[in-house]
Amino acid sequence: MKSKNYYNKTNVTMKRNILLSVMMVFLAIFSYANDYRGTVVDENGVAIEFATVSLINSLDSTFIAGTTTGTDGKFALAASTPSAIVKITYIGYRPLFVRSSGDVGTVQLQPEATMLGEVVVKGARPTYKLTTEGIKTDVEGTLLSKVGTANEVLQNLPGVQKKGTSVEVFGKGTPLIYINGRQMRNESELAQLSSENIQSVELITNPGAKYKADVESVILIKTKRPQGEGFSFGTQASLWASKYPDLALGLDWNYRHKGLDVFGSVWYNDDRKKSDETVTFDVKAGKQWHIEDFVHNCSHANSLYSSWGVNYIFNDRHAMGARYETKAHFLNRATGWVVADVTADGAFYDHLDNDLLMKKTSNMPHTLNVYYNGRVGKTSIDFNTDYMFFKDRSNNFNREVSQEQQSRTVTSQSVQRNQLWASKLVLSWDLWGGNLQVGGEYDNTRRNDDYVNPENIVPTTFTEQRERNYILFTEYSHPLPFGQLRLGL
Known part of the structure; x- marks a missing residue:
């Protein structure tokens, strides 16, 4: 007949084995999570804030995750893929693609002349301002005012991407869009609104109580008041x-x-x-x-x-x-x-x-x-x-x-x-x-x-x-x- 101590030791051993198995499962899961990070600077070595960073599957070019750079130009993205393509974009600069499996180091963007037809468009970089709910981007008088329509303005905003005919915000899905305080209910309005008529765009990623509970992001477009009579x-x-x-x-x-x-x-x-x-x-x-x-x-x-x-x-x-x-x-x-x-x-x-x-x-x-x-x-x-x-x-x-x-x-x-x-x-x-x-x-x-x-x-x-x-x-x-x-x- 086996003693009580024998069964206690057996139970302890089984619990340890179960705990070890659980830990191994978690280690296996987290071993696939890569930390993609780096620093983005301009042609003069100055850190670029609010550059858009996208992680793209190297096999089928599908979007995995996205973020924007901080005030120091740094970014970090965690994804369960061992290797991917890091895409970095910023208005007025050439897009940069880096194949990586982790730290991309310091990457430098090069200026790109914006072309409309055969005319080189010059303008200032858009200015960004952190608000209580997100980021406000000035469009008037910047390169964004020359990109074409509101569609092109939105797809050049930090943390925003076009997916088919729709607009998506990184980690927040499809946003509600307001034009001068009026909720947009027809996507064709974006194609009909010229970028030259836009004053500013605010991206809200932390909507307040005045929006429905299931709303995760909002875009507020403010147009310029026409001049003259x-x-x-x-x-x-x-x-x-x-x-x-x-x-x-x-x-x-x-x-x-x-x-x-x-x-x-x-x-x-x-x-x-x-x-x-x-x-x-x-x-x-x-x-x-x-x-x-x-x-x-x-x-x-x-x-x-x-x-x-x-x-x-x-x-x-x-x-x-x-x-x-x-x-x-x-x-x-x-x-x-x-x-x-x-x-x-x-x-x-x-x-x-x-x-x-x-x-x-x-x-x-x-x-x-x-x-x-x-x-x-x-x-x-x-x-x-x-x-x-x-x-x-x-x-x-x-x-x-x-x-x-x-x-x-x-x-x-x-x-x-x-x-x-x-x-x-x-x-x-x-x-x-x-x-x-x-x-x-x-x-x-x-x-x-x-x-x-x-x-x-x-x-x-x-x-x-x-x-x-x-x-x-x-x-x-x-x-x-x-x-x-x-x-x-």
């Missing part, structure tokens, strides 16, 4: 050539008289796209299914966008205005084909050929914004309200020819309707050397989705979603010698 006109044209050319033509007009500012824009867009890709699926449903699709797609869309509005400044204490937008779609059509090979448990199951056709028609969408900014006594008032409505209808045709199963033709019609009401009011006061804000936000959304398949291969559905949100908030901020005090609810 009377009528003014401006035109823009863009042509992108890939497999097919994309064309954009724009006309902006403005009339100013004393405190009155009336403005409008008309844009024509013609977009053509072509893509080829291979997509594979593996599904376990009884058998192990493997599907390999080769997809060919062509699309063509053209539209006419129009906006107009009015601003009126009564005096230095009161201003209000409104803006209306709509868009007419003349053509929105996509065609393509899909070749699919299907196996079940590794054995051939079927070969499919699909012809696809999609036609989409849209009722003219309507977007309306009304705002008021003012001050009554010691109370500052900021009010915005938005209304948006659009309706899309799609007709889809899919002819499927099967080698082993029954061939079929699938048609469907879908209708989507969206409606939004949103209002926000912020009241603020200077209090005890700081600032107190109290406000509320209300939004009401409604969405209807109808899907009809006459052949009943896919179930016909009619769905409706309604949502109402009421948000109240208060926040007090006070500057301190070593930072900022912020209390919010």
Whole structure:
């Protein structure tokens, strides 16, 4: 018979073995974490602050992580990849790519002349200022004012990158974007806003209580107030050539008289796209299914966008205005084909050929914004309200020819309707050397989705979603010698 001490020793040994195993697992995990660091300087050896540093996978060029340099030009990034490409960018300098597995040391950026057509553009570096919530960048009079549109301005900001047609902030995802205090709800506005008309951009990476809890980053764009009086006109044209050319033509007009500012824009867009890709699926449903699709797609869309509005400044204490937008779609059509090979448990199951056709028609969408900014006594008032409505209808045709199963033709019609009401009011006061804000936000959304398949291969559905949100908030901020005090609810 074994003694009690024997079992105690055995338990202690087992616990030590388990603890050792856990430690080894953690060591294995952390052994793959590399610390990429370095220092960025200019052509004179002076440290560059707010340079954008991106870590890129050396195999497929995907983005891994990003940061910006500090006042001493230093940066540090931790990533679980043994080797990567460090990309360093700063407006007015050539991008620098360094293949590294850790410390890149001190790297020097070289000036680059910014070219617009055949004209060399010269200008000052943009100035950056740390705010209580993020970084403010002055655009007016700097190289950023010459880069083209708001899209190019944003992608040259520290800690910001373009991902497809969207803007992303390092570690914070897709930001809310405001233009002169009005929330942007149409990404095309960035392409239509000239960089020369932008005064400053503030990137907020620590949003306060006046933003929703799920908002991790905000971009505030402030435009320059037009100078002079009377009528003014401006035109823009863009042509992108890939497999097919994309064309954009724009006309902006403005009339100013004393405190009155009336403005409008008309844009024509013609977009053509072509893509080829291979997509594979593996599904376990009884058998192990493997599907390999080769997809060919062509699309063509053209539209006419129009906006107009009015601003009126009564005096230095009161201003209000409104803006209306709509868009007419003349053509929105996509065609393509899909070749699919299907196996079940590794054995051939079927070969499919699909012809696809999609036609989409849209009722003219309507977007309306009304705002008021003012001050009554010691109370500052900021009010915005938005209304948006659009309706899309799609007709889809899919002819499927099967080698082993029954061939079929699938048609469907879908209708989507969206409606939004949103209002926000912020009241603020200077209090005890700081600032107190109290406000509320209300939004009401409604969405209807109808899907009809006459052949009943896919179930016909009619769905409706309604949502109402009421948000109240208060926040007090006070500057301190070593930072900022912020209390919010």
